[in-house]
Amino acid sequence: MARHRLLLAALLLLLSSAVLSSSSASAEREEEEDPLIEQVVGGDDDELMSELEAEAHFASFERRFGKAYGDAGERAYRMSVFSANLRRARRHQRLDPTAEHGVTKFSDLTPAEFRDRFLGLRGGGRPNLAGSRDAPILPTDGLPADFDWREHGAVGPVKDQGSCGSCWSFSTSGALEGAHFLATGKLEVLSEQQMVDCDHECDPSESRACDSGCNGGLMTTAFSYLMKSGGLQTEKDYPYVGRENTCKFDKSKIVAQVKNFSVVSVNEDQIAANLVKHGPLAIGINAAFMQTYIGGVSCPFICGKHLDHGVLLVGYGSAGYTPIRFKDMPYWIIKNSWGENWGEHGYYKICRGPRAHNKCGVDSMVSTVTAIHTKKE
Secondary structure: OHHHHHHHHHHHHHHHHHHHHHHHHHHHHHHHOOHHHHHHHOOOHHHOOOHHHHHHHHHHHHHHHOOOOOOHHHHHHHHHHHHHHHHHHHHHHHHOOOEEEOOOOOOOOOHHHHHHHHOOEOOOOOOOOEOEEEOOOOOOOOOOOOEEHHHHOOOOOOOEOOOOEOHHHHHHHHHHHHHHHHHHOOOOOEOOHHHHHHOOOEOOOOOOOEOOOOEOEOHHHHHHHHHHHOOEOEOOOOOOOOOOOOOOOOHHHOOEEEEEEEEOOOOHHHHHHHHHHHOOEEEEEOOOOOOOEEEEEEOOOOOOOOOOEEEEEEEEEEEEEOOOOOOEEEEEEEEOOEOOOOOEOOEEEEEOOOOOOOHHHOOOOEEEEEEEEOOOO
8 A cells, every 4th residue: 555655656746747847848938939829830849850950950050151159068059049940930831831931040049039139129019209290191093013112223232230129220221211312313321320329319109119229219210310410321431330339420421311201001002102102111010920031922820010120111012922822912022131141132021912911010110201302512
């Protein structure tokens, strides 16, 4: 009898240890991944790689992206993160079959590290900045079926923000580059570093929405700063360094000025009309699927609406061929600021149209800017 009691006690101890271990693993997984995604696709126990496979994939990743780590311990940790991200990419692939997900240059970063270093949109919702106004309703009859400002000379080269949460400044500069092109016929490559160093404008309606260099900002507050400061210098005169420094703004070197800016309604036709009329638009997006994105039209079955990344809308297409889901899927063309070795040469496509329903919040925070002609002395 005593022996049976000992066996029973041992069994209960093993069961309780297994439950605690499972709960701990689940908590860690939910910390790293959107719990909604976990609910939809479940776990990945059947997809675990052998150590040999993981090592081969990781070695290839290191070579491809020129990765180097301080010591063996750091490398081992990054390989474990890399393996977790491969499983995460598989989950994203199942949720977003019209795009391609896999290994990217961010595959050795945890989701938390990725958010801290490469996102940076503050506020998370629709801005309500004093001084901004709603864009007037534009006619939408006769809009072209496809449109791309890259084909008309209004879009500068893809840039790389580095490990700095300054996406908002790249979205702002890209929109002003396009507006300045429309006003003057000349494409100037403008400075993000000026805004990183000098812009501390706040949105009165959002206590957390102050422009703060590598710690994040908002495009509408940046436009407000540019109106107050007088304008923006060129990238050449005020080059990007990827960290916040003392402000070195030289008003005599301004080449582009903001005339006014406005917030576009959450309506795809109005967004398209403003894009065609006013040039590339500064927008916010939920970047949950962008860490693993390689190409194609992203249209995940489930995606949050909390906006955490500032990007530039440069065009749209009427028919991205997606045989897995819908034959022809209309999409937005988005310029990102993570370099040309991410996505489709630095660009991202996300679905639009009646089936998209403001996918990943892409229609929620859209602003347009107009520029005045400023001659460089």
